[in-house]
Amino acid sequence: MSAVTQAVLLPAPERDDSPxxxxxxxxxxxxxxxxxxxxxxxxxxxxxxxxxxxxxxxxIVLADGAYHIAALKNExxxxxxxxNAAQERIEELSSTQSLMQNAAALGMVSSGNPVFLDVLTGxxxxxxxxxxxxxVGVNGNYIPNTLxxxxxxxxxxAKIAAGQGAKxxxxxxxxxxxxxxxxxxxxxxxxxxxxxxxxxxx
Amino acid sequence: xxxxxxxxxxxxxxxVAVFAIVxxxxxxxxxxxxxxxxxxxxxxxxxxxxxxxxxxxxSIVDRNGTVLASSVDRFNITAAPDLVDLxxxxxxxxxxxxxxxxxxxxxQAVSEIAEATGADPAALTKALTADPExxxxxxxxxxxxxxxxxxxxxxxxxxxxxxxxARSYPNGAIGGNLIGLMGTDGALSGTELKWNExxxxxxxxxxxxxxxxxxxxxxxxxVETPAVNGGTVHLTIDADLQWxxxxxxxxxxxxxxxxxxxxxxxxxxxxxxxxxxDWPTVDPNDPNSAKADDAGARSFTxxxxxxxxxxxxxxxxxxxxxxxxxxxxFTVPSAYYIGDDVIHDSWAHDTLxxxxxxxxxxxxxxxxxxxxxxxxxxxxxxxLKAFGFGSPTGADFLGEEDGQVRGLDSTDPVTAVTQQFGxxxxxxxxxxxxxxxxxxxxxxxxxxxxxxxxxxxxxxxxDVPDPQGTRVVSESAADTTVNILENVVTNYHLGPxxxxxxxxxxxxxGTAEVAKNGRYTSDRIVSVAGLFPAExxxxxxxxxxxxxxxxxxxxxxxxxxxxxxxxxxxxxxxxPSTEPAPxxxxxx
Numbered sequence: 001m002s003a004v005t006q007a008v009l010l011p012a013p014e015r016d017d018s019p020x021x022x023x024x025x026x027x028x029x030x031x032x033x034x035x036x037x038x039x040x041x042x043x044x045x046x047x048x049x050x051x052x053x054x055x056x057x058x059x060i061v062l063a064d065g066a067y068h069i070a071a072l073k074n075e076x077x078x079x080x081x082x083x084n085a086a087q088e089r090i091e092e093l094s095s096t097q098s099l100m101q102n103a104a105a106l107g108m109v110s111s112g113n114p115v116f117l118d119v120l121t122g123x124x125x126x127x128x129x130x131x132x133x134x135x136v137g138v139n140g141n142y143i144p145n146t147l148x149x150x151x152x153x154x155x156x157x158a159k160i161a162a163g164q165g166a167k168x169x170x171x172x173x174x175x176x177x178x179x180x181x182x183x184x185x186x187x188x189x190x191x192x193x194x195x196x197x198x199x200x201x202x
Numbered sequence: 203x204x205x206x207x208x209x210x211x212x213x214x215x216x217x218v219a220v221f222a223i224v225x226x227x228x229x230x231x232x233x234x235x236x237x238x239x240x241x242x243x244x245x246x247x248x249x250x251x252x253x254x255x256x257x258x259x260x261s262i263v264d265r266n267g268t269v270l271a272s273s274v275d276r277f278n279i280t281a282a283p284d285l286v287d288l289x290x291x292x293x294x295x296x297x298x299x300x301x302x303x304x305x306x307x308x309x310q311a312v313s314e315i316a317e318a319t320g321a322d323p324a325a326l327t328k329a330l331t332a333d334p335e336x337x338x339x340x341x342x343x344x345x346x347x348x349x350x351x352x353x354x355x356x357x358x359x360x361x362x363x364x365x366x367x368a369r370s371y372p373n374g375a376i377g378g379n380l381i382g383l384m385g386t387d388g389a390l391s392g393t394e395l396k397w398n399e400x401x402x403x404x405x406x407x408x409x410x411x412x413x414x415x416x417x418x419x420x421x422x423x424x425v426e427t428p429a430v431n432g433g434t435v436h437l438t439i440d441a442d443l444q445w446x447x448x449x450x451x452x453x454x455x456x457x458x459x460x461x462x463x464x465x466x467x468x469x470x471x472x473x474x475x476x477x478x479x480d481w482p483t484v485d486p487n488d489p490n491s492a493k494a495d496d497a498g499a500r501s502f503t504x505x506x507x508x509x510x511x512x513x514x515x516x517x518x519x520x521x522x523x524x525x526x527x528x529x530x531x532f533t534v535p536s537a538y539y540i541g542d543d544v545i546h547d548s549w550a551h552d553t554l555x556x557x558x559x560x561x562x563x564x565x566x567x568x569x570x571x572x573x574x575x576x577x578x579x580x581x582x583x584x585x586l587k588a589f590g591f592g593s594p595t596g597a598d599f600l601g602e603e604d605g606q607v608r609g610l611d612s613t614d615p616v617t618a619v620t621q622q623f624g625x626x627x628x629x630x631x632x633x634x635x636x637x638x639x640x641x642x643x644x645x646x647x648x649x650x651x652x653x654x655x656x657x658x659x660x661x662x663x664x665d666v667p668d669p670q671g672t673r674v675v676s677e678s679a680a681d682t683t684v685n686i687l688e689n690v691v692t693n694y695h696l697g698p699x700x701x702x703x704x705x706x707x708x709x710x711x712g713t714a715e716v717a718k719n720g721r722y723t724s725d726r727i728v729s730v731a732g733l734f735p736a737e738x739x740x741x742x743x744x745x746x747x748x749x750x751x752x753x754x755x756x757x758x759x760x761x762x763x764x765x766x767x768x769x770x771x772x773x774x775x776x777x778p779s780t781e782p783a784p785x786x787x788x789x790x
Contacts, residue, residue, distance in 0.1 A: 066419060084275050085347040091269050091372035096445040113703055114771040126778045127703035134454060134761035136769070142452040143445055145374020146487035196775040 097145040098153035100137065106157060110137050116196045125196060249411050249419075252426075256367055257403030260432030262381055262393055264441040265476075265654065269372055271381050271394065271486065273403075276368040277350040279319060279342040283330050285360040293357055311358050318352040319345055344368055375485040376445045379499040380437065380478055380652070382600070383489050391497065393435060393653070396600040400656035400665065403432040433664075436654040438474040443467060446769045447479035450762045451745075455481050458758045459751030464501040464631040465762065467770055468639050468742045470733060473648035473669050475597060476741070476770075478502075478632070502597060505605040505628035506748065509714025510565045510756075511731050512586070512624030515637050516573065517562045518683040519585030522645075522675035525576040528559040528686055531790045538571040543616045545571050548713060548755075559686040560788030563694055565711065570623045579618045580610050586621070588674045589647065590636045591629050596649025596669055605629040624714060625722075635744045638731050641687075642708075642739030645680035646671040684708045688736050688783040696730075699760040702767050704778035706736035709763065711756035716749070726754045730763040734771075735779050741770050 092098060112131035117124055131138075147153075234242065262271040290307040306314075312330070316323040319342040329339045344366055345353075353361060369384045382392015389395040406429035411422035451463040467477040478501045484492035520526040534554040538545040545567050554566070561569030574582060587593070592607040605628040608617055621627035632650060640647040648671045655666035675683075687708035691700045700709050709732025716725035729746040733739045745763045752758075770776070 066413075081275050081347055088272075088274050088370060088372070091272065091370075094268075095373045096376055096442060097374055111772070114705075114768055116775060116777070125704075129703060133699065134450060134765040136446055136450045136453060136765050139453070141449065143375045143448050143483065144485045144488075144491060145372075145376075146485055146491070147370070147372060147374060196777050 092147050093153050095145060095148060095153070097141055097143065097148045100141040101148065101151070101154050104140065105154060110135050118196055246411075249413075250409050250422075251412055252407055252409045255406040255408055255425075255429040256365060257405050257429035258367065258431045259369070259403045260401040260434045260659075262397075262401070262435045262437065264377070264437050264439045264444070265474075266440065268441040270377050270437070270439075270441060271369065271371050273367050274370040275347060276344040276366045277347070278340055278364050278366045279315070279345060279350070279353050280362045280364060281330060281339055281341050282360050282362065283332075283334055283336045283339055286330055286334070287360075288331075291359055306358075311356070314356050315341065315353060315358070315361065318356065319349055369486075371486040373441055373445075374487060375483040375491070376441055376448065377437070377439055378484045378486050378492075379480040379497065379501075380439065380599070381486055383484070383486055383497065392499070392600055393437070396598070397435045397653065397656065400433040400435055400658075404430040406430070431659045433659060434657040436657060438469075438476065438651055438654055439478065440476050440773065443477045443769065443773050444479055447477040447766055448481060448483055450765050450769075451479055451481035451747075452483075454758070454762045455747055455750075458747060458753050460747040460758070461749040462496070462500055462504075463745070463747040463762075464504075465745045465766060466501055466631055466635045466743070467766065468635050468650060470639050470642040470739045470742050471648075473596065473636075473639060473650050474654075475632075475635075475650055475652050478597075478652065498601065499599060501631040502595075502599040502602040503630070505603045505630050505633075506727050506746075507625050507627065507714045507717065508629045508634050508729065509624040509712040509727065510567075511634050511637070511710055511712040511729055511744075512591075512622070512627070512629070513562055513565065513570055514641060514683060514687065514710050514731075515586055515589045515591075516570060516582070516622040517558065517686070518641055518645075518675050518679050519582065519588075520558075520573060520577055521682055522679035523577060523581065523585075526558050526573065528557060528682055528786050529790070530558040532556050532558065532561060532569055532572055534561065534566055534569045534572065536568075538568040538619075540571075540616050540619060545619065555790050557787055557790055559689065559786045562683075562686050562710075563689045563788055567620075567623050571619050574619050574622050579613060582618075582622060583607060583610055583613070586627070589640055590633055591627065594649075595630075595632045595636050596667070597632055597652040598667075599632075599652060602632070603630055605633055624712065631744055631746050634729070634731055634746075635742060638733050638742040638744065640674050641680050641683050642733040642742050643671070643680075644677040645673055645675040647674045684733070684736050684739065685784050686786055687732065689786055689788060691732075692783050692785075693788060696757060696760045699757070700730065700732070700764055700767075702734075702764065702771065705734055705767075705771065705776075706779040706781075706783050707734040707767060708732055708736045708739075711760065713755045724754075725749050728754070728756045728758045730756055730759045732763065732767070734767060735776060736783060737779055737781065740776060741774070743767055743770065 110131055112135075113127055113129040115124060115126035115128045259273045261269050261273070263269050286308065288308045290305055290311070292303045293306045295302050295304050309327075312326050313323050315321065316326055321342045326341055329341060332339075341361070342349075350363060354363065371378070371381065380393055382394040382396075383390040384394055389398045389401075394401065404427075406425065406427045409424050409426060411419040413419055447465040447467065451465050454460075455463045463481045465477065465479040466475060468475055478499065480496075480498075480500050482492050482496040484497040489497070517526070521528075532555075534551075534556050536546075536550070536552055547566050547568050554560075556564065556566060556569055558569075558573070560566075561573065586607045591605055593604055594602055607627050608621060613621070617626040636647065636650055639650070649667075649669040651667045651669055653665075653667065655663040657663055685708075687710055688706060690709050690711065691697050691707045694711075696709075696711055700707060709730055712727075712729040712731070714727045714729070715722040716727055717723070718725070727746060727748045728750060729744065731742070731744040733742040743763060743766050745759045745766060747759055747762075750758045
């Protein structure tokens with residue numbers, strides 16, 4: 001009752017001059033959900049695009065890698081072959097026949113009666129004497145080796161000397177050897193029972 | 203209401219679409235997997251290549267790792283005559299960044315190959331043009347890497363290559379008789395054949411897909427069978443000493459006009475053979491470098507009547523049995539009669555008053571004949587067999603012979619005596635060596651070994667011999683025998699040739715008669731066997747020459763024994779003896 005009375009009593013509202021407010025139809029729940037779906041679709045398509053692109057790049061890299069692997073494998077095979085060839089050459093050079101050839105070329109001769117220098121005591125052991133009886137190897141090597149027969153393992157000492165001269169004339173000096181406690185330049189020796197102690201030389 | 207209906211329609215549409223896709227895929231699947239399966243797999247297989255991966259045959263090395271036999275890379279240069287264009291081809295020459303085309307004529311290409319390989323250009327031209335339809339010919343076989351690279355660098359489009367593993371023996375004839383030979387189809391003789399199971403490799407296969415331009419497809423490689431490398435056979439030989447022994451045999455053998463010779467060095471305490479030299483020797487790089495008879499190792503495969511070297515076994519056995527002492531007196535007549543048969547000494551003499559030691563040092567056959575009266579034949583045969591005569595040495599070399607010691611039932615009265623001084627029985631150099639190893643090792647016989655084992659690619663050793671020593675004679679009998687034999691070097695006519703100043707050496711000489719067609723001839727097999735240092739024997743040496751012409755006695759072998767003894771002393775740095783050899787009375 002009082003409400004009605006009040007309503008009557010209120011003055012009629014004045015006409016509003018301000019422009020009419022824009023009204024929208026409130027979106028339905030379905031419509032509200034629809035918009036994010038478009039974003040999701042775009043994101044999915046974009047994602048697929050990115051994946052395809054990545055796949056393409058990856059296969060390019062992979063194919064490139066395949067070429068790289070193939071090239072490296074070939075290189076490895078070639079290097080192994082080179083190593084084998086070098087090893088073969090070392091074995092030929094270090095053969096006894098090759099050493100004989102080169103020792104003879106340097107004017108080396110067979111030694112006589114065995115005499116040793118005991119590096120622990122500094123004593124000479126044995127009876128020194130000129131080579132007597134059958135002096136083996138004095139007339140050259142009789143044990144054939146087809147691989148060194150062509151003289152391919154013969155080293156020219158003059159060439160080596162020239163090579164060392166070119167490098168400033170440095171030959172191996174005592175200081176080049178590993179320094180040891182007594183400064184003698186000779187590696188310490190552990191005597192083996194029944195043999196004469198001797199430094200290991202190469 | 204409308205929404206619900208629409209939803210249902212959409213859903214059924216999606217389901218139908220899914221089923222349609224699945225059906226489509228199934229049809230495609232059946233089409234690929236069943237209907238067109240064979241055609242497709244043929245196409246795919248065409249892109250697959252199979253490659254041989256090469257296993258490497260193992261090496262044979264000496265005790266220090268020095269390579270005596272190894273596998274090396276060799277290449278066959280091949281060509282495809284059907285691709286040969288007689289007009290020539292354009293070679294792309296890269297000079298820095300610039301690439302230029304250079305026309306190369308066919309003849310020029312051929313002469314380039316000839317220059318790189320050393321082959322005959324006419325032969326190459328013939329091979330390439332004989333059959334223009336042919337897809338494959340060999341141009342040059344088995345070239346080294348440098349030559350192969352030089353040919354590859356020529357970039358001739360119709361030239362191809364294939365790997366061809368080969369065998370190389372970097373030390374040539376050193377140990378050639380022990381190593382043996384390889385043929386095109388595999389091992390033929392020696393250690394190569396005996397230890398083939400260890401050395402042999404197996405090739406493997408790999409298959410892989412290739413792209414149009416021949417590049418391996420990533421991840422397509424399938425190793426069907428992996429290649430297996432062979433193992434390394436370690437010999438007990440010292441290659442340098444082996445060279446020395448062979449060289450010494452060759453020098454002296456040529457001087458005395460012998461037909462063949464053997465020399466052996468054995469480590470007394472282990473039975474390891476340090477050198478087993480034969481002369482003549484084969485260079486395995488060139489199988490034709492020796493006659494077939496000379497390509498083997500006579501040290502193991504050629505039994506002969508060893509003669510006086512066996513007296514050592516007889517005396518040691520009798521010392522051990524206690525029927526003899528070094529000073530037992532004998533009155534040695536000028537001849538020894540067995541029924542109608544007579545045994546002489548190598549020099550004419552009247553009655554001599556020798557001790558047992560004197561009989562051994564002066565090598566009196568008559569004296570040994572008298573000694574045999576002190577011991578039963580059965581015991582004497584037993585003694586020889588205990589020293590290893592008539593049975594394998596343990597070295598297990600291919601084709602090793604056992605020699606022959608007659609048994610009790612097959613010895614006639616003469617052989618019963620003569621085989622005590624090495625006639626009427628046979629032994630190899632290796633068996634003689636085993637006798638001196640036993641005497642030097644204080645009476646304990648250790649089977650000889652030639653191979654230290656097979657090192658497999660993973661570094662483990664298999665087939666390592668484990669020789670077990672057996673006592674043959676007592677320590678005192680063996681040591682006394684060594685002391686008696688020292689007198690051969692100090693008190694015998696060969697002494698000055700055999701001795702090495704500063705060292706105590708025990709040795710025994712032998713000059714054996716060689717029987718032919720059941721009769722002893724004027725041919726001799728001469729030898730010296732010994733051991734040192736006598737106070738603590740380390741190495742035993744045996745040198746033998748067969749059928750010498752200029753010197754027909756053991757004097758022919760003595761200088762080589764001496765040279766070898768000196769070399770063994772140098773190689774193994776054996777200190778000089780500090781005390782003089784004991785003197786044992788040789789006469790009474």
